[in-house]
Amino acid sequence: xxxxxxxxxxxxxxxxxxxxxxxxxxxxxxxxxxxxxxxxxxxxxxxxxxxxxxxxxxxxxxxxxxxxxxxxxxxxxxxxxxxxxxxxxxxxxxxxxxxxxxxxxxxxxxxxxxxxxxxxxxxxxxxxxxxxxxxxxxxxxxxxxxxxxxxxxxxxxxxxxxxxxxxx
Amino acid sequence: xxxxxxxxxxxxxxxxxxxxxxxxxxxxxxxxxxxxxxxxxxxxxxxxxxxxxxxxxxxxxxxxxxxxxxxxxxxxxxxxxxxxxxxxxxxxxxxxxxxxxxxxxxxxxxxxxxxxxxxxxxxxxxxxxxxxxxxxxxxxxx
Numbered sequence: 001x002x003x004x005x006x007x008x009x010x011x012x013x014x015x016x017x018x019x020x021x022x023x024x025x026x027x028x029x030x031x032x033x034x035x036x037x038x039x040x041x042x043x044x045x046x047x048x049x050x051x052x053x054x055x056x057x058x059x060x061x062x063x064x065x066x067x068x069x070x071x072x073x074x075x076x077x078x079x080x081x082x083x084x085x086x087x088x089x090x091x092x093x094x095x096x097x098x099x100x101x102x103x104x105x106x107x108x109x110x111x112x113x114x115x116x117x118x119x120x121x122x123x124x125x126x127x128x129x130x131x132x133x134x135x136x137x138x139x140x141x142x143x144x145x146x147x148x149x150x151x152x153x154x155x156x157x158x159x160x161x162x163x164x165x166x167x168x
Numbered sequence: 169x170x171x172x173x174x175x176x177x178x179x180x181x182x183x184x185x186x187x188x189x190x191x192x193x194x195x196x197x198x199x200x201x202x203x204x205x206x207x208x209x210x211x212x213x214x215x216x217x218x219x220x221x222x223x224x225x226x227x228x229x230x231x232x233x234x235x236x237x238x239x240x241x242x243x244x245x246x247x248x249x250x251x252x253x254x255x256x257x258x259x260x261x262x263x264x265x266x267x268x269x270x271x272x273x274x275x276x277x278x279x280x281x282x283x284x285x286x287x288x289x290x291x292x293x294x295x296x297x298x299x300x301x302x303x304x305x306x307x308x309x310x
Contacts, residue, residue, distance in 0.1 A: 032201070039201035040232045041188065044239065056244060065235025065248055066228065070203060099227055101300070103252025104235075162252070 008092050008142055009131045016090075020127045026069025026150070030060070030118040036067040053117070063116035066104060068124070068150055068159055092142055092167055100143065100164030107157050114156050121153045129162075141168040171243040174281035174306040179271050183285065186237040186267040190225050195261055198229045220258075227255030230265065230298045234287045237267040238302050245307040251287065253300025259291065266290050269302065280305050 030050065037047035045052035046062045053061050063069070107113030116122065126148040134141050143166055150159040190198075195209045204226055207214035215223050231253050238248050259265050266289065273284040282305055289298040 035197070036201040036232075039194065039197035040229070040236055041194075042236055042239070064232070065239055065251065066232040067201075099255055101252065101254035101256075101298075102228065102231055103250060103300070104231075105250040106248060108247050108249075164254070 007133055008094070008140075009133065010090070013090050013128075013131055017128050017130065020125045024071060024124045024126075026071055026122040026124055028063050028067075028069040028116055028118055028120040028122060032070045033061045033063050033067060033118050037064045040064060040066075050118070058115060059117045059119065061118040063118070063120075068104075068116065068161065069120070069122040094140075094142060094167040096168050098166040098168070100166045102164075103162040105160040105162070107159065112156060114152060114154070114158050116150075116152070116158050120158075122150045122158065123152075124148050124150050136168075138168045141166055171245055172241060172306060174274065174276070174283070174308045175310075177271055177274055177283055177306065179273060181271045183237070183241045183269040183271070186233065186240065188233050188265040188267065188289075189263065190229070190259075190261045190265070192223060192261050195223065195225065195229070198226055198232075202226065202228055202232075204228065221260075223261055225259040225261060225265070227253075227298065230255070230259060230267075230289045231300070233265065233267045233289060234269075234298070234300060234302070237269055237287060238285075238304055241269070242304050242306060247305045249282070249303040249305060251300065251302035253288065253298040255298060257291070257295060257297030259289065259297050264292050265297075266292075272301075276308075281308050 034048050042064055046056055047064045050061050108115045126146050129145040129147050132143040146163045148161040149157060152158050199205050208218055208220060209223060209226050212223055234251055234253055238251055269285045269287040271283055271285050275282050282303060285302045287300050287302045288296045290296050
């Protein structure tokens with residue numbers, strides 16, 4: 001890896017590593033589960049039909065893989081989108097940003113975890129895991145990794161999201 | 169699909185492929201379903217003004233396709249524990265996106281039966297656009 005000429009990681013950024021940002025609430029609703037599932041092209045009835053989901057042992061319509069609830073939109077305010085694209089907050093001399101990718105981890109097992117279902121209210125808390133600087137074909141880059149923890153209304157950890165943002 | 173069991177799977181196996189082809193309408197549905205209303209995915213003038221050739225498919229939608237790939241394979245008794253990908257290459261609407269997965273490891277631990285996979289989306293020419301990994305649990309026949 002080539003040496004980066006000048007680091008853009010400030011003391012403020014260093015200090016932010018590992019610190020949780022403010023929580024965001026996400027609502028898991030039947031309509032949104034269906035909309036997400038429909039957009040992806042899912043065919044499993046548990047994402048669309050409450051009776052089918054309950055017959056398979058779920059509390060309600062199941063949130064499809066990758067759907068962790070909808071942030072609460074308020075006109076004139078930040079939607080409070082958790083995860084990699086939310087709450088960047090740091091001034092960095094790169095104008096361009098790319099979403100580098102996302103990993104989802106699920107904790108479906110009782111008693112400490114659960115499957116995310118319609119009716120759940122999920123609280124998301126994000127922290128920066130690392131900053132990395134590198135030099136690539138696009139020039140110098142700052143790679144920021146974040147981790148978001150999702151807990152439901154019963155305090156159970158139901159998911160984690162790992163996001164990578166590339167600024168260059 | 170009949171329920172797949174841990175014993176049915178071996179390293180190197182490829183799981184059933186999932187072929188997608190997004191219309192621009194599907195990208196609009198995804199914008200609404202995901203809350204990502206970035207115009208490069210549905211407004212061609214806007215996309216081209218940013219330097220893109222045309223509309224591109226949301227990376228997160230391709231990630232969700234990989235979620236479906238896994239969900240459909242593991243059956244009712246399986247669980248997706250982890251999945252995701254890097255948004256490396258761009259895909260465009262009205263072009264086939266092939267979702268694929270290959271088993272890389274299987275092991276039992278704590279009474280559960282885990283299968284690790286490489287998963288990815290690829291273009292018609294075989295170029296991998298979203299390489300990633302996954303972890304699922306499957307039921308055992310025993």
